[in-house]
Amino acid sequence: MFQGASNFAKGVDSAFFFIFAISIFFLVGLTIVMIWFMVHYNRKRHPKAEQIKDNMKLEVTWTVIPLIIVMLMFYYGYAVFKPMRQVPDDAMVVKVTGRMWNWSFEYANGKISNELVLPVGKAVKLNLFSPDVIHSLYIPAFRIKEDMVPGKDNYMWFIPNIEGTYEILCAEYCGLRHSFMEAKTRIVTEEEFQKWFAEETPIVPEDKGLAILQNNACTSCHSLDGSKLVGPTFKGLFGSERLVMENGVEKTVTADSTYIKRAILEPDKEIVKGFAPGMMRAYDKVITEDDIKAIVAYFESQSKLPN
Amino acid sequence: MTSNNSALHPGSYLDQQGKYKGILGWLTSTDHKRIGILYLMCILVFFLVGVTLGGVMKLELLRPGEQYIDAQTYNGFFTVHGIIMIFMVVIPGLAAVFGNFFLPIMIGAKDVAFPRLNLFSWYIYIVGAAIAVLSQFGGKGAPDTGWTFYAPYSIDSNTNVTTAVLAAFVLGFSSILTGLNFIVTIHRMRAKGMTWFKMPLFPWSLYATAWIQVLATPIVGITLLMVIAERTFRIGFFDPSLGGDPILYQHLFWIYSHPAVYIMILPAMGVITEIIPTFCQRKVFGYQAIVLSSLAIAGVGYLVWGHHMFTSGMSDFSRMAFSFLTFIVAIPSAIKVFNWIATMYKGSIKINTTFLYSISFIFQFMIGGLTGLTLGALATNVHVHDTYYVVAHFHYIVFGGMGFAFFAAIHYWFPKMFGRMYNEKLGKIGWAIVFSGFTLLYFPMFILGLQGMPRRYFDYLPEYSGGHFISSIGAFVLITGIIIMVYNLFRSAKKGELAPANPWDGRTLEWTIPSPPPLENFDNEVVVTEHPYDYK
Numbered sequence: 001m002f003q004g005a006s007n008f009a010k011g012v013d014s015a016f017f018f019i020f021a022i023s024i025f026f027l028v029g030l031t032i033v034m035i036w037f038m039v040h041y042n043r044k045r046h047p048k049a050e051q052i053k054d055n056m057k058l059e060v061t062w063t064v065i066p067l068i069i070v071m072l073m074f075y076y077g078y079a080v081f082k083p084m085r086q087v088p089d090d091a092m093v094v095k096v097t098g099r100m101w102n103w104s105f106e107y108a109n110g111k112i113s114n115e116l117v118l119p120v121g122k123a124v125k126l127n128l129f130s131p132d133v134i135h136s137l138y139i140p141a142f143r144i145k146e147d148m149v150p151g152k153d154n155y156m157w158f159i160p161n162i163e164g165t166y167e168i169l170c171a172e173y174c175g176l177r178h179s180f181m182e183a184k185t186r187i188v189t190e191e192e193f194q195k196w197f198a199e200e201t202p203i204v205p206e207d208k209g210l211a212i213l214q215n216n217a218c219t220s221c222h223s224l225d226g227s228k229l230v231g232p233t234f235k236g237l238f239g240s241e242r243l244v245m246e247n248g249v250e251k252t253v254t255a256d257s258t259y260i261k262r263a264i265l266e267p268d269k270e271i272v273k274g275f276a277p278g279m280m281r282a283y284d285k286v287i288t289e290d291d292i293k294a295i296v297a298y299f300e301s302q303s304k305l306p307n
Numbered sequence: 308m309t310s311n312n313s314a315l316h317p318g319s320y321l322d323q324q325g326k327y328k329g330i331l332g333w334l335t336s337t338d339h340k341r342i343g344i345l346y347l348m349c350i351l352v353f354f355l356v357g358v359t360l361g362g363v364m365k366l367e368l369l370r371p372g373e374q375y376i377d378a379q380t381y382n383g384f385f386t387v388h389g390i391i392m393i394f395m396v397v398i399p400g401l402a403a404v405f406g407n408f409f410l411p412i413m414i415g416a417k418d419v420a421f422p423r424l425n426l427f428s429w430y431i432y433i434v435g436a437a438i439a440v441l442s443q444f445g446g447k448g449a450p451d452t453g454w455t456f457y458a459p460y461s462i463d464s465n466t467n468v469t470t471a472v473l474a475a476f477v478l479g480f481s482s483i484l485t486g487l488n489f490i491v492t493i494h495r496m497r498a499k500g501m502t503w504f505k506m507p508l509f510p511w512s513l514y515a516t517a518w519i520q521v522l523a524t525p526i527v528g529i530t531l532l533m534v535i536a537e538r539t540f541r542i543g544f545f546d547p548s549l550g551g552d553p554i555l556y557q558h559l560f561w562i563y564s565h566p567a568v569y570i571m572i573l574p575a576m577g578v579i580t581e582i583i584p585t586f587c588q589r590k591v592f593g594y595q596a597i598v599l600s601s602l603a604i605a606g607v608g609y610l611v612w613g614h615h616m617f618t619s620g621m622s623d624f625s626r627m628a629f630s631f632l633t634f635i636v637a638i639p640s641a642i643k644v645f646n647w648i649a650t651m652y653k654g655s656i657k658i659n660t661t662f663l664y665s666i667s668f669i670f671q672f673m674i675g676g677l678t679g680l681t682l683g684a685l686a687t688n689v690h691v692h693d694t695y696y697v698v699a700h701f702h703y704i705v706f707g708g709m710g711f712a713f714f715a716a717i718h719y720w721f722p723k724m725f726g727r728m729y730n731e732k733l734g735k736i737g738w739a740i741v742f743s744g745f746t747l748l749y750f751p752m753f754i755l756g757l758q759g760m761p762r763r764y765f766d767y768l769p770e771y772s773g774g775h776f777i778s779s780i781g782a783f784v785l786i787t788g789i790i791i792m793v794y795n796l797f798r799s800a801k802k803g804e805l806a807p808a809n810p811w812d813g814r815t816l817e818w819t820i821p822s823p824p825p826l827e828n829f830d831n832e833v834v835v836t837e838h839p840y841d842y843k
Contacts, residue, residue, distance in 0.1 A: 008686075011686060012686050012687060012690055015684060015687050016681060016687050016690075019680050019681050019684060019687065020681070023677035023681075026673070026677065027673050027674065027677055030644065030673060034651065034669065034670075037651040037652060037654070037656065038656055041651065041652070041656050042658065043657045046653075046654075046655050046656070048655055049587060049588040049589045050589075051589060051590050051843075052589070052590070052649075052652060054592060054593050054594065054595070059596045059646075062642065062645040063638060063642055066637070066638055066641045067638055070637050070638065070680065073680055073683075073684050074631055074634045074683070077630060077685045077686045077687060077688070078630060078685055078686075080685075080686035081626070081685035081689065084689065085623050132463070133459050133463060134460065134553055136693060138759070140758065140759025141759075143690040146620065147618050147619050147620055149553050149619065149620050150459060150547045151548075151553070152547070152553070152554065167759070169759065171693040171694065171761040171762075172457075172693060173452075173457070174460060175382070175451070175460060176378055178763060178764065179378070179761075179763075179765045179766045182768075276379070276448075278447045278465030281463060
């Protein structure tokens with residue numbers, strides 16, 4: 001938890017320590033006073049209350065001293081925060097896209113990965129994008145977080161300073177699979193990074209259709225291996241007989257190219273039996289005609305593989 | 308809870324009055340006390356529904372992975388839990404129940420300024436609540452946006468978001484009209500001789516609250532209408548794919564919803580300020596400081612909404628300005644805590660259930676307030692923003708603060724409202740279990756948040772399972788305590804000892820009239836000459 005894995009971690013942790021120390025002092029002090037009063041001035045021991053006059057000096061004291069303390073806290077918080085918004089010029093830029101419900105990281109050379117691989121000790125700037133709803137990129141070990149707001153260019157930067165693998169979480173509620181929207185950041189040596197960076201990306205499949213499915217996060221809800229997620233699996237889809245509900249009426253359709261196209265553009269029209277409507281958005285302005293053809297081609301190629 | 312008391316003394320507000328009998332007599336009564344009881348019963352029901360939803364969520368989170376409910380159901384549960392608890396329990400809460408019942412009595416009036424409007428406000432509340440309940444069923448399922456309805460998710464979601472938003476919109480009107488009623492009542496109906504600075508502090512806190520209700524609620528009303536318009540007619544206010552701005556939504560939403568926190572907590576502070584002097588038999592310390600701090604909270608509270616948006620991509624200058632203002636608003640709250648504790652100094656303290664709830668209010672309010680400092684500071688906010696740390700913080704303020712003040716208030720005024728005493732022993736046992744359960748439930752969430760556990764997660768990574776386990780155990784303990792407390796109150800209302808007019812030796816006007824109070828409170832016109840907390 002308190003491993004200072006980025007250049008900001010130490011500052012943030014010391015700001016926590018500063019505020020907590022003062023807070024605990026006041027909390028414990030006031031609680032002890034309160035309990036002491038309850039014991040010492042208990043009615044059994046102290047049957048007659050003494051009336052005390054208001055005291056202006058006391059009121060001013062306990063207004064001014066806390067005011068000074070919180071101004072220090074404000075300043076401390078601001079001073080540590082300020083550099084988080086000042087990106088060094090030599091920072092390596094990575095474009096991050098967060099969508100329902102996965103992450104992808106695009107590097108300067110066009111390499112796309114679903115894992116954020118970074119060289120240790122080097123400044124990196126993440127440009128944050130979302131094509132659908134608000135997400136928030138959070139790396140607890142680095143003490144950083146910033147929302148990805150559709151239609152708005154947000155950014156964050158940091159220097160990872162300990163090699164290792166850390167969690168990337170989505171901190172802004174984004175719907176059904178919000179809590180499963182995870183990725184990893186792997187911090188490696190400069191040499192390892194250069195080697196990885198130059199490599200052909202193994203995760204971009206040769207098949208264009210599969211790449212489109214993964215980049216649009218289709219596979220977050222529709223598995224490739226037959227397991228049931230939010231939506232029906234893609235395994236064995238092409239050419240299969242599908243039992244669907246259309247306007248509450250059951251019918252059987254064959255999963256051909258027109259069916260697949262309909263399912264992408266108007267997902268709520270025919271719902272595969274056993275699944276809930278309203279889970280999937282319509283992709284009519286997102287996935288192009290050509291892309292749909294590529295997706296269909298991918299499904300067709302899968303159906304020809306020996307089982 | 309109300310039928311057996313009519314024999315206590317003739318002419319009590321609990322006796323039949325007007326032309327209708329039984330339940331209809333209650334539903335048509337414009338008596339502020341009866342309306343207070345109507346709110347109390349509704350709020351109790353909604354509170355228990357909210358608690359049940361929370362309990363099921365904690366059961367699901369007992370262990371990682373899916374146990375009893377699926378992710379969509381869970382998302383619906385935390386949304387509905389939020390909508391019920393915020394809009395139907397804590398916002399009306401103290402003001403609608405104890406404000407209605409005791410504000411007129413404490414200022415020496417026979418009723419509020421507009422009794423019919425008062426009853427109308429309750430009906431609006433019921434309509435709003437009914438719409439909220441309706442949104443849970445039918446259509447495409449319970450809303451799943453969280454109670455904050457953040458765009459563009461709330462624009463895209465296919466669930467019953469429109470109905471839920473409409474419910475919040477309608478409930479807002481109830482709040483505005485109650486606020487308006489209280490402002491006029493306090494200005495126009497104070498007893499002869501009760502100058503502003505001779506008014507008790509609970510009415511003062513209601514006065515500060517009422518201004519927030521009247522001025523801030525319309526903003527959320529129009530915002531929610533914009534969401535409905537955008538969902539229905541695809542007008543692009545907030546969804547960028549329609550040309551809107553999601554950040555604009557957050558500003559508009561929090562301009563109301565942050566002051567709404569003060570709508571909840573100011574009356575809670577007012578209640579505690581009544582209870583402490585009574586059980587210490589001492590003049591409240593720093594009367595004027597407490598009044599001014601209430602007004603300062605109501606004023607500065609308007610200007611801090613941006614601290615909900617420190618990671619939203621808002622301009623860096625705004626982040627700094629809102630952080631600064633947030634620290635300023637901490638001061639009047641601190642002043643109140645110091646004055647409460649100073650009131651105990653050299654008092655003659657009677658420790659009973661009411662007082663124990665009040666002391667735990669102060670303790671939990673301090674934890675809630677002090678952890679708010681790490682959320683107000685920019686550097687630390689970035690780490691814990693939208694994590695369990697925030698969940699713990701606002702439950703410490705809203706439940707540990709407002710909720711415990713409500714429990715304190717119901718015990719404090721119980722003899723006056725129902726003419727009978729609650730069972731002290733069972734009350735203390737209930738308090739001990741509620742307090743321990745609360746601590747077990749919410750304190751581990753601070754640790755989880757610091758470890759990086761984001762909020763609104765159906766499932767979690769294995770490293771967070773220890774904290775979640777303890778927290779879930781706490782939830783079950785807390786629910787047990789709440790059941791004991793509610794049982795004790797219901798039982799005491801029927802079978803408790805008869806209450807005298809002034810069981811706690813209080814000095815404010817409600818203790819000068821019989822328990823339960825007669826229909827129009829006072830037989831003769833009230834003339835006030837002394838300060839409200841003049842103990843000899």
